[in-house]
């Protein structure tokens with residue numbers, strides 16, 4: 001391989017995020033350069049630090065296109081990430097790059113860099129761009145060194161996928177298959193509407209499902225606008241907003257209110273969020289939506305506080321009642337599954353899972369999380385690699401220890417959310433899980449799924465993990481059965497992962513099989529990851 005390797009770093013659109021994260025990115029690039037020098041390779045940054053902006057990231061699609069004009073198309077190229085990044089900043093350039101591409105991140109939770117890497121990988125996969133990927137805590141471990149040697153000598157890294165079994169290659173019990181297929185056939189026949197409040201959040205190309213692929217599942221998009229949502233918020237009365245807030249306070253939910261609008265959560269911000277909650281349900285009802293996604297970024301973030309509290313409430317079956325202007329209760333007694341950051345892949349999954357779980361007699365509340373980071377943890381209750389699943393919004397209080405009373409709302413970090421607003425935060429209760437992810441590859445919908453557990457960690461460890469990441473956001477301590485950290489990182493084609501609880505371990509395995517059959521019936525090719533009891537013999 002050419003001894004000179006180009007490096008690009010895609011960043012956020014929000015200048016405050018790019019400035020806050022620059023130091024970490026710079027340190028990471030220096031550590032990487034030192035390792036590559038040892039192997040006789042030299043890094044050439046394709047874009048310089050910008051002293052006026054005070055960061056060295058590609059911060060727009062236009063800038064990315066201009067930077068790629070200066071890169072030799074046949075040269076080896078590393079996309080190095082230690083921050084949350086917008087994939088479309090570099091996607092255009094990467095689609096026409098001919099040399100070997102390596103996407104790489106430091107395995108750290110400080111900023112959502114791993115989340116950015118996984119989004120980029122999912123986006124490149126959907127765009128049919130060939131790439132290799134690597135991650136490392138200090139760039140000195142065997143896994144990383146073997147990977148980088150392989151890339152430097154062959155221009156590629158092949159991560160084994162021995163933990164994956166495709167649905168087409170196994171035989172699940174006929175009774176499970178029938179339940180899943182019958183359920184999905186009905187869903188497909190009856191059809192469903194996915195309300196999309198402004199498509200394409202934060203450059204997440206992988207999160208946009210092409211309409212023709214979606215239509216084949218029986219789901220159709222209703223393209224809605226966040227401008228309409230804002231206009232509708234203006235029509236919600238103060239007393240309707242107060243009723244929502246009082247309902248939450250009566251349930252015991254806590255709000256970390258202060259008085260400084262710029263740095264603290266204020267009651268006024270929370271009340272605006274309550275108006276958004278009411279407006280979202282009224283609009284969803286008006287358009288007959290079965291699920292909705294509000295992106296918040298690009299547009300709404302410049303007008304009002306964050307949508308995160310709203311998203312968590314919508315995803316919970318027990319939630320403040322909302323009425324239309326004629327007094328009819330909307331979606332009475334039901335959640336309105338919400339896909340955070342308008343991640344349409346999660347939207348398909350969230351809707352199907354909510355309804356299927358109810359059919360199976362289990363609570364249907366589910367959510368996406370970011371696959372944020374993780375570390376091995378050993379105690380008398382767990383000895384495993386424990387992931388930090390964490391997301392700014394969308395986690396339903398039903399997932400939290402103590403429900404509403406165990407949940408609180410903390411001001412969103414100013415670097416991402418200048419108008420504040422609170423989260424709906426809690427610690428996910430211990431229990432058995434089914435995890436999944438729908439993604440696009442070769443212009444087809446696929447889904448990986450498996451089983452795992454939300455585990456209990458000591459309070460100090462929860463606090464440590466929160467402080468290493470975003471203490472404002474809901475957290476789940478998750479272990480994945482039969483899938484190692486590196487298998488997960490190598491295979492997962494998205495920044496998000498969907499999770500739902502099952503009543504016990506046997507139910508998790510059975511529901512995972514049934515869900516796979518349902519997805520197959522919708523035309524989504526499924527793949528069991530890890531030690532799923534596909535034959536249904538382990539728990540008899």
Ligand SMILES: C[C@H](O)[C@@H](O)[C@@H](O)C(=O)CO
Pocket residue numbers: 084112115341370391392416495496
């Ligand atoms: C606020 C941040 O940009 C987050 O939205 C980001 O880390 C994500 O959640 C990406 O999925």
